[in-house]
Structures are given as C-alpha cells and as structure tokens.
Amino acid sequence: MADTGTITAPQKYNEETLIEELGYDDHFHDHHHGDKYQSSFIFHYIFSMDHKMIARQFLITGMFWAVIGGLMSLVFRLQLGFPEESMAWLKPILGGWITVNEAGIGTLAPEFYYALVTMHGTIIVFFVLTAGLSGTFSNLLIPLQLGARDMASPFLNMLSYWFFFSAGVVMFLSLFLSTGPFSGGWTAYPPLSALPQASTGSGAGMTMWSFSMVLFVVSVLLGGINYITTVLNLRTKGMSLWRMPLTIWAFFVTAIIGLLSFPVLVSGILLLILDRELGTSFYLSEIFIGGSALDHVGGSPILYQHLFWFLGHPEVYIIILPAMGIVSEVLSVHARKPIFGYKAMVYSILAIAFLSFIVWAHHMFMSGVNPFISNFFVIFTLIIAVPSAVKVFNWIATLFGGNIRFTAACLFGIGFVSMFISGGLTGIFLGNSAIDVQLHDTYFVVAHFHIVMGIAAFFGMYAGVYHWFPKMYGRLMNETLGRIHFWGTLVGAYAIFWPMHYIGMAGVPRRYYSFDNFQAFAHFDMINKFITVAAIIVFALQVLFLINFFYSIWNGKKLTTKNPWKASTLEWTTPINPGHGNWPGRIPTVQRWPYDYGKGGNDYISQITPEQEWEREYDEAH
Amino acid sequence: MATATVENINKGRSKIHPQKFALIIGCASMMMMFVAFTSALIVRQAQGNWLEFNFPSIFNYSTIVIVVSSLTMHGAYFAFTRGSEFFYKALLITTAILGMVFIYLQYQGWLEMNADGIFLDGNPSGSFVYVITASHAGHLLAGISTIIMALLHAFILPYKVTPRRKHRFQLVVWFWHFVDFLWLYLFVLFLAAY
Numbered sequence: 001m002a003d004t005g006t007i008t009a010p011q012k013y014n015e016e017t018l019i020e021e022l023g024y025d026d027h028f029h030d031h032h033h034g035d036k037y038q039s040s041f042i043f044h045y046i047f048s049m050d051h052k053m054i055a056r057q058f059l060i061t062g063m064f065w066a067v068i069g070g071l072m073s074l075v076f077r078l079q080l081g082f083p084e085e086s087m088a089w090l091k092p093i094l095g096g097w098i099t100v101n102e103a104g105i106g107t108l109a110p111e112f113y114y115a116l117v118t119m120h121g122t123i124i125v126f127f128v129l130t131a132g133l134s135g136t137f138s139n140l141l142i143p144l145q146l147g148a149r150d151m152a153s154p155f156l157n158m159l160s161y162w163f164f165f166s167a168g169v170v171m172f173l174s175l176f177l178s179t180g181p182f183s184g185g186w187t188a189y190p191p192l193s194a195l196p197q198a199s200t201g202s203g204a205g206m207t208m209w210s211f212s213m214v215l216f217v218v219s220v221l222l223g224g225i226n227y228i229t230t231v232l233n234l235r236t237k238g239m240s241l242w243r244m245p246l247t248i249w250a251f252f253v254t255a256i257i258g259l260l261s262f263p264v265l266v267s268g269i270l271l272l273i274l275d276r277e278l279g280t281s282f283y284l285s286e287i288f289i290g291g292s293a294l295d296h297v298g299g300s301p302i303l304y305q306h307l308f309w310f311l312g313h314p315e316v317y318i319i320i321l322p323a324m325g326i327v328s329e330v331l332s333v334h335a336r337k338p339i340f341g342y343k344a345m346v347y348s349i350l351a352i353a354f355l356s357f358i359v360w361a362h363h364m365f366m367s368g369v370n371p372f373i374s375n376f377f378v379i380f381t382l383i384i385a386v387p388s389a390v391k392v393f394n395w396i397a398t399l400f401g402g403n404i405r406f407t408a409a410c411l412f413g414i415g416f417v418s419m420f421i422s423g424g425l426t427g428i429f430l431g432n433s434a435i436d437v438q439l440h441d442t443y444f445v446v447a448h449f450h451i452v453m454g455i456a457a458f459f460g461m462y463a464g465v466y467h468w469f470p471k472m473y474g475r476l477m478n479e480t481l482g483r484i485h486f487w488g489t490l491v492g493a494y495a496i497f498w499p500m501h502y503i504g505m506a507g508v509p510r511r512y513y514s515f516d517n518f519q520a521f522a523h524f525d526m527i528n529k530f531i532t533v534a535a536i537i538v539f540a541l542q543v544l545f546l547i548n549f550f551y552s553i554w555n556g557k558k559l560t561t562k563n564p565w566k567a568s569t570l571e572w573t574t575p576i577n578p579g580h581g582n583w584p585g586r587i588p589t590v591q592r593w594p595y596d597y598g599k600g601g602n603d604y605i606s607q608i609t610p611e612q613e614w615e616r617e618y619d620e621a622h
Numbered sequence: 623m624a625t626a627t628v629e630n631i632n633k634g635r636s637k638i639h640p641q642k643f644a645l646i647i648g649c650a651s652m653m654m655m656f657v658a659f660t661s662a663l664i665v666r667q668a669q670g671n672w673l674e675f676n677f678p679s680i681f682n683y684s685t686i687v688i689v690v691s692s693l694t695m696h697g698a699y700f701a702f703t704r705g706s707e708f709f710y711k712a713l714l715i716t717t718a719i720l721g722m723v724f725i726y727l728q729y730q731g732w733l734e735m736n737a738d739g740i741f742l743d744g745n746p747s748g749s750f751v752y753v754i755t756a757s758h759a760g761h762l763l764a765g766i767s768t769i770i771m772a773l774l775h776a777f778i779l780p781y782k783v784t785p786r787r788k789h790r791f792q793l794v795v796w797f798w799h800f801v802d803f804l805w806l807y808l809f810v811l812f813l814a815a816y
Contacts, residue, residue, distance in 0.1 A: 156644075221648070221651050229643045229644045234640065259647060260650070262651070263658065266655055266658075268658065268662075271662070271753065274753065279742075280749040281749065282662075297745060298746055299746065300666060
C-alpha cells in the first residue's frame with residue numbers, strides 16, 4: 001500500500017487560498033484597534049502588548065542574565081582551578097571583593113565566593129531557564145501555533161514581563177551592595193537566610209533577594225494564568241487538544257505546575273521575611289549564636305525546606321518540560337518524520353508533572369528526614385524514570401530512519417537527548433536515599449543537575465532559538481557558526497561536568513572555597529584546572545552564539561519563503577514578519593494533527609490542509 | 623483594544639469567557655498559597671512544642687458575617703439580572719458593609735488574642751493564626767476594592783443589563799465567593815487545630 005501516496009495532495013492547494021477558503025473571519029480588522037499601541041517606539045518596543053515582542057523581550061533579558069550568571073561561574077571556577085594565581089586583574093571589576101596584599105597578589109574574598117555561587121544559581125535557575133526559556137517560547141508559540149490573535153490578556157502579559165524586569169533590577173542592584181548580594185545558597189535555607197548577622201550577604205542582600213523573588217513569582221503567575229487561559233480558550237477552529245503540537249502541551253503543563261508550586265514559595269518566603277523582620281519563630285529556634293541563645297523559640301528550619309522544595313522540585317520540571325516540548329517539535333521537523341508516540345509523549349508529560357509534586361523530599365535526605373518517609377520519596381523519584389525513558393525512547397525512535405537534516409537546531413535537539421540521558425542516569429543513583437547520603441554534598445550532585453537541567457535545558461533553548469529565529473526576526477542565523485557553537489558546547493559541556501562525577505564519587509565536597517587544607521583532595525587539582533579551562537572555552541562559544549544572534553537580527557540572510565523548515569504547524573502560515581494579530585486576514589482552521597511528515601510520499605502536509613481521500617485508505621493501511 | 627481582540631475571537635462560541643477562566647486559575651494559585659500555609663501549620667503542630675490557647679470566639683461571628691455577605695452578594699447579582707434596580711444597589715452596598723465588618727471583627731479577634739498574651743512573635747502556634755488571617759484579610763480587601771468598582775458601576779452608569787456588565791459583575795461575585803470559601807476552609811482548619 002506504500003504507493004497510495006502518488007496522489008500529491010498539498011500541491012493542489014496553495015496555503016494562501018487555504019486560509020482564505022477554510023479560515024474563519026473573526027472581523028479582526030473591522031475594529032479599529034491594535035495598531036494604536038504599536039504606533040510609537042515606546043509602545044511598540046518597550047511597553048508592548050504584542051506577544052511576539054514580549055517573547056523577544058524575555059529572550060534578550062534572559063541572555064543578559066545568562067551572561068552575568070555565566071561570568072560569575074567563571075570567577076569561582078578560576079578560584080577552584082587556580083587558587084594560587086593572583087586575581088588582582090579582576091580588581092577593576094570586582095572592586096573590594098578582591099583583596100590585594102603587599103606582594104600584589106589578589107585573592108577572592110571567601111564571602112564573595114559564596115555570593116557568586118548563590119547568585120549564579122538564582123540567576124540561571126529563575127531568570128534564565130524559567131523566564132528566559134518558558135517566558136520566551138510560551139509567549140511566542142502559544143498564540144502562533146494555536147491560531148490565536150494574541151494572548152488572552154495582552155495587558156497581563158505585558159505586566160508579566162515588567163514584573164520579571166523589576167525582579168531583575170532589584171537582584172542586579174543587590175550585586176552592588178557594599179555587603180554583597182545574598183550568599184547563603186540559591187535555596188536560601190534558614191538560619192543563614194533568616195539571621196541578618198549570619199553572614200555579610202544575609203543582611204541587605206537577603207532582603208533584596210526575597211523582594212526580588214516575590215516580584216519574580218508575580219511575573220510567573222501572571223504569565224502562567226495567561227498561558228493556561230489562552231491554551232484552553234483561544235484555540236482556532238479544529239485545534240482540538242489532541243491536535244496541539246507537543247510544544248504547546250509542554251508549555252501548558254509547565255504553566256499549570258508553576259501556578260500550583262510558585263505560590264508555595266511565596267508562603268515560604270513570607271514566613272522567612274516575618275522571621276527576619278518581625279521576630280516570629282517559624283524557622284528559627286533557640287540556637288546558639290556567638291555564645292548566647294536566640295530569642296526565638298520553637299521554629300523548625302526543616303519546615304522551610306519542605307516549603308521551598310515543594311516549589312523547588314516542580315521548578316526543575318518547569319525548566320525542563322518546555323525544553324522537552326521544543327526538542328520534540330524540532331526533532332520531528334528536522335528528521336522529516338512524525339513524532340513517534342505522540343500520545344505517549346503527552347501522557348508522559350502529564351505523568352512527570354504529577355510526580356513532580358510528590359518527590360520534593362528527595363532533596364532533603366541529608367536534612368534528617370525520617371528514613372521511612374524517605375522510602376516513599378525514593379519510590380516516586382525512581383518512578384519518574386519511567387515517563388522520562390518513554391520520552392527518550394520516542395525521541396530516538398523519531399530520529400531512527402529519518403531523513404535527518406543536521407541543522408544547528410536539530411543538532412541541539414539531539415544534544416539535548418544526549419545530555420538528558422547522561423544526566424538522567426545519575427539521577428537514578430541520587431534518588432536512592434542510601435546512595436544519596438554519600439553523594440549529596442559532593443560534586444556528583446553538581447554534575448548531575450548541571451547536565452540534566454542546566455546544559456540540557458540550554459540545549460533545548462538553543463534548539464528553539466535556531467529553529468524559531470526566522471519567525472522572530474524574518475532572517476536566518478548563520479548555520480556554520482551554529483554548528484561550531486553546537487559541537488564546541490557539546491564536547492565542552494561534557495568536559496566540564498563528566499570529571500565532576502569522578503571527583504564527586506571520590507568524596508570531594510561541593511561549596512568549598514578552597515581545598516588547600518585537605519590533603520586528601522590535593523591530587524584533584526589537575527582535574528579542577530581542566531574543568532576551569534573547559535568552562536572558559538564553553539563560555540567563549542556562547543559569546544560566539546550571541547554574536548551570531550545579534551548580527552543575524554540585522555544582517556542575517558533574509559527569508560524568501562514563509563516556511564523555511566517546511567514545517568506543518570500554524571506559525572509558518574503567518575507572513576514572514578507577522579504584524580499585530582498574526583494573520584493579515586482570516587484565521588486558519590486546523591484540519592489535522594501537527595506531525596504529518598513523509599506521509600504517502602509527501603514531504604509534509606500543513607495543519608491547514610484538509611484530509612484527502614487517499615489519506616483515508618492510507619491511514620487504514622498503516 | 624486588547625479585550626476587543628479577545629471578544630472577537632470568542633464570538634459565537636459557547637466557551638467560558640477567558641477572563642473568567644483566568645480568574646478561576648488565579649484563585650487556584652491563591653488557594654495554593656493558603657494550602658502551603660495550612661500544611662506548614664499541620665506539619666509544625668505535629669513536631670510538638672506547640673502552645674495551646676483559646677481560639678478567639680469572635681472569629682465565629684466573622685464567619686457568620688462573611689457567609690451572609692456571600693448570600694447578599696448573590697442576591698445583588700440576581701436582582702441585577704432580574705431588573706430590580708433597588709435590591710441590586712441595596713444588596714451590593716450591604717455586601718460591601720458586611721465585608722468591612724468582617725475586617726473589623728478580624729481585627730477584634732487579633733486584639734483578643736493579644737489580650738490573652740498570644741503575640742505575633744511568640745510560639746508559632748499563635749503566629750500562624752496571625753499570618754494566615756492577615757493574608758486572608760489582604761485578599762478580602764482586594765475583594766472589597768472590586769466591590770467598590772462594582773458600586774461605581776452601579777451608581778454612575780445608568781441601570782442597564784448588558785452582557786458586558788453582567789460579565790464584569792460575575793467576576794466580582796465569583797471572587798467574593800472565593801474569599802468566602804477560603805475563609806470557611808481556614809476556619810474549619812483552625813477549629814480542628816486549636
């Protein structure tokens with residue numbers, strides 16, 4: 001029956017006429033609106049309510065933070081790799097945080113080392129991989145791929161960006177405090193975060209950290225409300241839930257997770273602020289500080305950890321699910337094959353989302369949680385391996401036998417799968433409480449989460465940027481530079497984090513400023529130097545990406561066709577530079593699922609093409 | 623402009639209005655904040671070192687007040703749709719007043735706790751009551767401000783039942799029912815815990 005595809009369906013139709021014939025008229029242009037707030041520079045580029053502009057705002061702000069967070073990691077990597085070298089040359093940038101002795105040797109202040117680690121975590125987790133990833137692509141793709149004119153509430157959408165921006169401003173200012181930004185770890189555990197006298201960063205730095213986080217949560221909630229409402233209410237005709245691209249499924253579920261978990265963080269931080277400012281005892285008890293007991297009675301620091309990780313664990317899926325959705329779409333398009341196991345992909349997203357809420361205490365195996373309760377969390381943590389493995393299997397099966405076009409986007413998609421496997425496997429080690437007790441405070445954990453949610457999420461983001469850049473700017477990014485960026489980053493990222501598994505298993509503790517006093521770890525100094533050099537090279541490659549990105553915005557190759565990747569989803573039926581409202585005339589209606597690639601000998605069949613007669617025979621035969 | 627877009631897209635469809643849907647989702651996330659507070663309370667109580675005290679009886683009265691306010695609110699909505707302008711305005715004002723009475727009673731409850739020597743910065747058992755009731759009062763104040771908006775509509779605009787005004791009024795009604803339901807949840811939990 002393989003020859004039934006000799007009837008070449010899509011050629012019969014022209015996409016333009018399809019939208020005109022089958023699309024529906026929502027009288028969008030009968031009303032005078034929309035361009036009102038696009039006409040001036042300020043409302044077009046700054047206080048924009050257009051989802052495509054807001055997506056670009058999120059992306060570029062995310063890039064700014066990625067550079068800051070990345071540079072911070074280089075500074076503390078220099079300290080770890082080359083503790084004897086003078087850092088006096090950083091004095092002009094870091095100022096008082098570098099102390100220079102009479103001999104001219106500059107050393108990094110230990111408090112600032114902790115501030116750097118804390119800020120690196122906070123910035124990358126929240127500002128880059130939550131706002132920069134989910135904020136960018138949810139905003140860009142939800143209306144475009146669902147056939148909507150814009151988000152349900154463009155105004156809330158704008159507020160969402162500006163709350164994120166304000167959160168960033170507060171966090172950025174905290175970097176310039178004379179006592180430094182918060183330095184008690186990105187998880188902000190009390191008592192370090194609850195006692196202003198605990199460390200230099202615990203005073204004003206912590207106050208600004210908590211204020212910034214509350215602003216950030218408001219941004220996530222406003223965004224999330226919009227994403228969910230848009231997905232459930234503003235889909236075009238024919239776009240049933242089971243016809244949504246996997247990107248949308250991922251963003252949708254991500255928004256639900258965020259909406260249910262971020263308010264819990266607000267509660268946790270609110271109680272923390274009360275402990276700090278008003279003397280309550282939610283987290284603080286009569287511990288001894290400087291020889292005398294605190295006034296606080298009966299607080300439980302573990303309570304904070306529960307509240308924090310009830311957000312914190314879903315947060316890692318808030319980061320990774322959008323990347324998974326992007327990769328599913330990108331792999332299918334560039335392998336010219338339907339995604340393997342579409343429904344299994346959706347159900348595994350839902351399963352991961354559900355499980356993400358009942359595994360939080362696996363971050364607390366070392367916090368004195370009852371071992372019997374730990375068993376519960378161990379079991380559910382290990383069960384997450386099942387939907388994750390389903391997804392990995394489906395990605396590989398999608399690639400298998402595909403007519404793969406190794407574009408930069410596709411390479412990063414494949415790289416994501418590689419990273420997700422490598423990082424996911426070590427998760428099975430760490431999910432067991434007995435092994436975790438040994439590995440928890442070592443570099444093994446650092447290697448695990450950087451690969452599985454740091455590098456993997458960045459790869460998903462890069463796949464998305466290379467793939468949807470034409471939709472964002474009407475131009476293409478340079479492919480050669482993109483491939484150099486990919487191969488360098490892939491090799492470099494493994495070079496950074498693979499050795500960390502070994503030093504972690506050897507027991508090298510994380511969070512240490514220096515290993516000078518620990519003879520047992522002295523022979524790892526070559527590995528530490530190697531990691532630092534690799535990190536510098538990888539960072540340089542990301543600068544290459546930024547150059548490519550910004551150069552291409554103005555000077556990239558112009559698109560000559562609406563659909564450069566020959567993808568079947570709706571965003572590629574819009575004009576090359578879609579204006580406000582996305583489609584100039586009617587809204588397209590959806591006739592089929594989004595993954596008809598290579599069907600009956602047709603390269604691809606757009607979602608707006610009606611079902612043909614031959615397809616009925618074809619579907620029965622396959 | 624923005625809302626026009628939304629309404630255009632939704633024209634001719636029986637789906638729930640996106641703003642209403644957004645409100646429900648928003649309420650779900652507010653609910654999660656209180657779920658977090660109350661779970662923290664339950665977990666903390668189970669750890670011991672928990673000061674027992676008499677839960678202020680005045681909260682019983684505030685509970686009655688807020689339940690009644692929900693009924694008057696719904697009455698105002700019925701009066702609005704059935705063309706009874708007088709009851710619409712009267713019940714709406716009553717609801718706003720009951721809302722303020724509720725806040726006043728909560729304040730009296732805090733004073734009563736204070737008089738019993740239960741302070742915000744004492745044993746967490748008391749702090750939880752202060753924090754949770756104050757957070758709820760904050761949400762209730764937001765509800766009162768939406769009622770004030772509805773009152774402005776009621777008294778400035780000429781009385782007319784249009785789909786748009788009905789829709790806006792429904793948003794206010796739903797949010798008010800939510801803060802009412804939220805209090806009932808918290809109240810039952812307090813009764814169980816104290």
